[in-house]
Amino acid sequence: MRNRLKVLRAERNWSQADLAEQLDVSRQSVNAIETGKYDPSLPLAFKIAALFGMPIEHIFFNNDAAQAAE
Amino acid sequence: MAEVRGTARSRYLKRFTLSMIAYAGLLIASVLALEYIEGSELANGPWRFALAVAPSLPLLATIWAMGAYLVDEADEFKRSIVVQSMLWGLGLTLSFTSVWGFLEEFAQVSRFPLYLTFPVFCLCMGVAQFFIWRRYK
Amino acid sequence: MAERRLTNSIRTLRFMAGEMTQAELGERIGVTRQTIAAIEAGKYSPTLEAAFRIAEVFGQPLEEVFQWGCVNPP
Structure with missing residues (x-):
């Protein structure tokens, strides 16, 4: 799944390590999610959304939706 | 992957190391003990099996530690x-x-x-x- | 805040969508009826992708389909 995690992180000037600490996951986890190589579980996605204060759909994109937006 | 603090991974590595030390120790002890009782009446009794199996127990502990890691790892x-x-x-x-x-x-x-x-x-x-x-x- | 748990409104949404069966929903998103049943019963946490597809079927935001809330409020 595509996502805007890197952008949202940059807006807040957080490193991957910062974000990882806030989510209580490993930095490798954050990196794998950002690069789209690992899809987080639903609970983790909710946690991420809660951290950034926005709906999950504003952070993660189903591939069909991502293509439609282009 | 190199950060090893009070984590599931550090616990696993500790258990793994201890198991491997126990494995090496029991292996040597068991081989020596089996040689020692060779030829005596003890050789055909339950001691033969107990001594032979002993080194496998740390390996079982390692397998358990692998499972415990998966439960521990958040x-x-x-x-x-x-x-x-x-x-x-x-x-x-x-x-x-x-x-x-x-x-x-x-x-x-x-x-x-x-x-x-x-x-x-x-x-x-x-x-x-x-x-x-x-x-x- | 104590531990959080994932809940869902899939059963309600199914009935509101013309009494869609679990099998029909499964077919729409590409999984078996058993998977839908397990997700509905809260026994299986779906992938993010599957969750998106389910929400898409009902035309609802994801948070309307799945909720992640505190089990024991203070």
């Missing part, structure tokens, strides 16, 4: 990597022992020492883990 991504590595390790090990088994049975190839199955699994799992980590880099 990070889902790390869990996923280890689970994938274990499955690959299992698949490769099962393939290896199956092929060798048929060779033993029908081509009279020399016997594969069964007690080496676990080390083979660890090796296969380790190799798989290396490639899986690399895929996520």
Whole structure:
């Protein structure tokens, strides 16, 4: 799944390590999610959304939706 | 992957190290003890089996520690990597022992020492883990 | 805040969508009826992708389909 995690992180000037600490996951986890190589579980996605204060759909994109937006 | 604090991974490494030390120690002790009782009345009793099996117990403890790690590890991504590595390790090990088994049975190839199955699994799992980590880099 | 748990409104949404069966929903998103049943009963946490597809079927935001809330409020 595509996502805007890197952008949202940059807006807040957080490193991957910062974000990882806030989510209580490993930095490798954050990196794998950002690069789209690992899809987080639903609970983790909710946690991420809660951290950034926005709906999950504003952070993660189903591939069909991502293509439609282009 | 190098950060090892009071984590599930550090607990696992501790248990693994202790098990390996126990394994080496029991292996030596057991071999010596078996030699010692060779020829005596003890050699044919339950001691023979108990001494022979003793070194396998730390290996069982290691397998348990692997399972305990998966329960302990709170990070889902790390869990996923280890689970994938274990499955690959299992698949490769099962393939290896199956092929060798048929060779033993029908081509009279020399016997594969069964007690080496676990080390083979660890090796296969380790190799798989290396490639899986690399895929996520 | 104590531990959080994932809940869902899939059963309600199914009935509101013309009494869609679990099998029909499964077919729409590409999984078996058993998977839908397990997700609905809260026994299986779906992938993010599956969750998106389910929400898409009902035309609802994801948070309307799945909720992640505290089990024991203070």
